[in-house]
Amino acid sequence: MSSQIEKLEALLARIRTNAQAPRHAHEIQIVEPETQKSAPTPPPERAPEVEVPLESRARLVTAPHAEVEEIEAEDVLELDDRHVVREDADSSETAEIQVPAGLVAKAAEPAEPPPPSSRRPIAEPAESPQEAEIQVAHPAHTPPPESGKQVAAEALTFDDDLTGVREAARVELPAPEASIQLQSVRMPAVKAPSQPDEMEVELPGTTEEATRPPPGPLPEMRAPRIESIPQPEPTQVSAEISRPTRPVAAAQVAEMIGTVQPSAPKTFGELLDLTLSL
């Protein structure tokens, strides 16, 4: 057991040393294809001006990885249920593992702050300008998101409110009442008040007395009784045309009595003869 712990500690130490190794070793360096070395090389002599091909010869080459210490199979520790430490278990039952003090001090150090580019939860929008000022002055310090595999949410389900399409609630209309034909009610002609006479004097309290209800309980008011007028059944209306059926006898409407003698003389002699014949 102790040997395994030692191996684990050794493995942890190597991992930490590797983690502290300069990261630029993993950065991508641009090197010339001819010089595979990372060592600086003297600048090449200036070649005569030759047409530079359009195609760049630069290639992306990754720097050689640092040597990874191979872990032997012996160093691999397989964990099983026995290595699981239960919190609710009694302290007497838990196995105490002796950890070096340095390792414990490192473990006690505060966690590395999250990079500034880490995602922050989107704060809810302020509902009022005052609240917005408070949020700007005192931004909510929310913990960075936990690293690790994010479990995808289950099947996305959209609320109906997202689409804005809702099924209208059925409004039950009140049942239409039976139509009742009302009799035409007209306001009775109100007689215009006559001009007060010069000698007429309005006594105080007279009008109030006239409009004051009579003493005693008011008579029971009844709703007006509305009787519908019976409507005759609609019949088809058409024009009645009276046409003459008997022919009108038109023979001998005018009776001529006698004849008109032609008396239009064209010459003076004819007229003279007519006038002398009278």
Next chain:
Amino acid sequence: MASTVDVSGSVRFDLRSGTVQLADDEKGVVVPAAALAALVKSAPFDARAQVGRDLGAHLGRGVVRRAGGGKSLLEADLDGVATLLAAELAVAGLGTCNLERWGRALVVHIADSPLASSPDFVAHLVEGALSAATGRALACVKLSDDGGVRVLVASEGTASRVKDWLEHGTSYADALVRLQSKGGS
């Protein structure tokens, strides 16, 4: 018949002899109309009638002469005859005339005559002119003297009958209508 009436040379004044010659070479006298009217009015009826017929005969002969003969005159239309008769009246200074036909009756309307104050004289004048022009026996009776003198041309019997009606108060229009029904008998 000519559309216009040429009256040139109808009256010729011979100043050397002091005579006035008419169209038919008769001698004439230029007298004031008022003097002639006064003379006619003061003359008895038969004298007036005879003077009127003689004066009218002179006019009638001038109409026939201008018409080209009695036959041409009878065959001429009413307008032409009216024009010839008016021309002769104008040359003599006795006014103008129109011919009116009332049914079968012929009425001569004399206007602007200086002798209108003696309407029966005018009637005798028209009677003499038409008798001389046509050669027919006819009689003329005065119908009215309002706005000129209207004279009916008829037979002697009809003229006397109409004269009787008018003397009994019948208007000349009614008398003319009455004549249309079989002579108004």
